[in-house]
Amino acid sequence: MTEEIIIAGFGGQGVLSMGKILAYSGIMQDQEVSWMPSYGPEMRGGTANVTVIISDNRISSPVLKKFDTAIILNQQSMDKFESDVKPGGTLLYDPNGITSHPERKDINIFKIPGAALAAEMGNPKTFNMIVLGAFLKVKPIVAIENVKKGLEKSLPERHHKLIPLNIEAIQKGMVNVESVNSI
Amino acid sequence: MGDVRLMKGNEVIAEAAIRCGCDGYFGYPITPQSEVMETLMARQPWEQTGMVVLQAESEVAAINMVYGGASCGKKIMTSSSSPGISLKQEGITYLAGAELPALVVNVVRAGPGLGTIQPAQSDYFQSVKGGGHGDYKLIVLAPASVQEMNDFVGLGFELAFKYRNPALILSDGAIGQMMEKVELSDYKPRWTDEEIQEISGSWATTGKKSDRERNISTSLDLDSARQEQFNHKLQAKYRAMEENEVRFEKINCDDAEYLFIAYGSSARISQKAVELGREKGIKIGLIRPITLFPYPTKAIQEMLGQVKGILSVEMSAGQMVEDVRLAVNGKVPVEHFGRYGGIIPTPEEVLEALEQKIIGK
Numbered sequence: 001m002t003e004e005i006i007i008a009g010f011g012g013q014g015v016l017s018m019g020k021i022l023a024y025s026g027i028m029q030d031q032e033v034s035w036m037p038s039y040g041p042e043m044r045g046g047t048a049n050v051t052v053i054i055s056d057n058r059i060s061s062p063v064l065k066k067f068d069t070a071i072i073l074n075q076q077s078m079d080k081f082e083s084d085v086k087p088g089g090t091l092l093y094d095p096n097g098i099t100s101h102p103e104r105k106d107i108n109i110f111k112i113p114g115a116a117l118a119a120e121m122g123n124p125k126t127f128n129m130i131v132l133g134a135f136l137k138v139k140p141i142v143a144i145e146n147v148k149k150g151l152e153k154s155l156p157e158r159h160h161k162l163i164p165l166n167i168e169a170i171q172k173g174m175v176n177v178e179s180v181n182s183i
Numbered sequence: 184m185g186d187v188r189l190m191k192g193n194e195v196i197a198e199a200a201i202r203c204g205c206d207g208y209f210g211y212p213i214t215p216q217s218e219v220m221e222t223l224m225a226r227q228p229w230e231q232t233g234m235v236v237l238q239a240e241s242e243v244a245a246i247n248m249v250y251g252g253a254s255c256g257k258k259i260m261t262s263s264s265s266p267g268i269s270l271k272q273e274g275i276t277y278l279a280g281a282e283l284p285a286l287v288v289n290v291v292r293a294g295p296g297l298g299t300i301q302p303a304q305s306d307y308f309q310s311v312k313g314g315g316h317g318d319y320k321l322i323v324l325a326p327a328s329v330q331e332m333n334d335f336v337g338l339g340f341e342l343a344f345k346y347r348n349p350a351l352i353l354s355d356g357a358i359g360q361m362m363e364k365v366e367l368s369d370y371k372p373r374w375t376d377e378e379i380q381e382i383s384g385s386w387a388t389t390g391k392k393s394d395r396e397r398n399i400s401t402s403l404d405l406d407s408a409r410q411e412q413f414n415h416k417l418q419a420k421y422r423a424m425e426e427n428e429v430r431f432e433k434i435n436c437d438d439a440e441y442l443f444i445a446y447g448s449s450a451r452i453s454q455k456a457v458e459l460g461r462e463k464g465i466k467i468g469l470i471r472p473i474t475l476f477p478y479p480t481k482a483i484q485e486m487l488g489q490v491k492g493i494l495s496v497e498m499s500a501g502q503m504v505e506d507v508r509l510a511v512n513g514k515v516p517v518e519h520f521g522r523y524g525g526i527i528p529t530p531e532e533v534l535e536a537l538e539q540k541i542i543g544k
Contacts, residue, residue, distance in 0.1 A: 032363075035361060059363075061452040062451060153188075
């Protein structure tokens with residue numbers, strides 16, 4: 001199994017930390033992982049993206065052009081990355097702030113109202129974990145107990161009290177993800 | 184399995200230094216390698232192993248502190264990124280001229296001048312062809328993964344002491360900033376004074392007793408005959424490195440008709456290009472130099488009977504390609520492909536370059 005993922009949105013949405021938790025979860029189940037933050041000229045424009053690869057085998061390039069899954073959290077990223085999903089791949093997005101919705105027919109498209117659900121939970125910082133939950137429902141590449149272990153590893157001890165809230169947010173994402181296009 | 188973590192390459196350099204028994208780190212911050220000193224400062228190894236960590240007032244000061252510590256037979260290192268490494272060149276040639284072991288890490292960013300903070304591989308010439316003045320060589324190790332950022336700190340020190348010569352880890356902003364799974368090395372204690380005496384007592388300034396001559400760390404000798412003799416000795420040392428220390432990795436080379444040659448992050452990208460090309464039925468292989476000096480010239484030459492063309496891939500305008508051409512000596516076509524100025528090529532671009540510049544010709 002190899003899953004090549006791009007997570008893209010605004011800086012401050014928790015894009016990089018979502019990728020880090022996903023990568024740590026992969027390590028917890030003995031897989032190879034890489035986490036490569038955006039290093040294109042676009043990084044000055046306020047967008048943030050990270051390429052995460054989880055694989056049973058040694059990972060070649062940490063920098064990719066085509067992805068199995070794109071997790072898209074703003075319009076700029078939609079414009080940039082919709083076309084970079086491999087045919088038969090998956091696009092997951094939050095419709096909040098999206099003006100032109102994805103139109104491809106050769107990929108599976110899902111949406112998760114992450115921003116709205118985070119507001120409902122009363123904590124906008126749960127946003128990225130809601131989106132992660134939606135992703136893991138669609139692509140169960142890491143087990144939830146390994147995500148929990150990943151959180152324990154990646155969060156400093158003083159923040160461990162927040163882990164139950166994060167798990168709750170992941171579960172909320174799992175329940176609320178919706179299919180938009182199925183191939 | 185040892186201590187497995189998800190870490191940035193730069194953080195791993197710091198952690199590996201502490202764990203390999205490094206005695207001192209002297210540096211000055213610069214993006215994209217500042218996490219090296221940040222991690223060291225946060226880890227406070229002076230409390231645990233006694234390792235000294237000091238932010239010097241400049242890069243020039245830092246490299247001269249390295250000279251001082253190395254003269255005492257200690258395991259000393261510094262790190263910086265391209266503009267800072269340029270500032271250190273005088274100190275590096277003095278280290279080479281005084282035959283002092285030390286470890287220098289360059290997390291390369293794009294140049295020339297201040298350039299940009301994004302990754303590049305445009306310091307190859309500086310690293311393997313000199314950089315400072317005089318006929319000297321560094322042992323140059325090129326990590327292609329976060330794991331190798333760990334492994335090459337210990338290896339760099341080992342080779343530096345084996346040859347009494349500075350070693351350089353030539354990394355780049357991509358390997359420095361990315362996170363991967365890494366198995367950290369076990370802790371090794373710092374050398375005791377007795378061990379330093381045993382390992383380096385013949386040359387290090389460890390405190391002169393009445394029973395021996397003074398040990399002097401200098402690169403100055405105004406007698407030209409002796410200076411030439413000394414240069415012969417250095418050259419013999421570099422030839423011994425070429426004989427014994429060449430390291431490289433061959434990927435999918437057995438049946439390869441075309442070859443990528445790439446180091447560091449370009450090697451990772453080229454490896455993916457090999458996968459993509461093989462999916463299309465193109466028989467491509469990859470030689471990844473791990474030591475850039477000594478260069479794996481023979482490994483390239485051994486492929487010349489079977490390959491039709493070679494693409495050297497590097498995030499530069501074409502530096503390593505000169506060493507590839509020297510090895511190939513006109514026997515098969517050699518071309519260069521690179522993105523630079525801080526742009527990282529995609530595997531698709533690399534494959535397309537092979538198709539256009541080599542296969543299509």
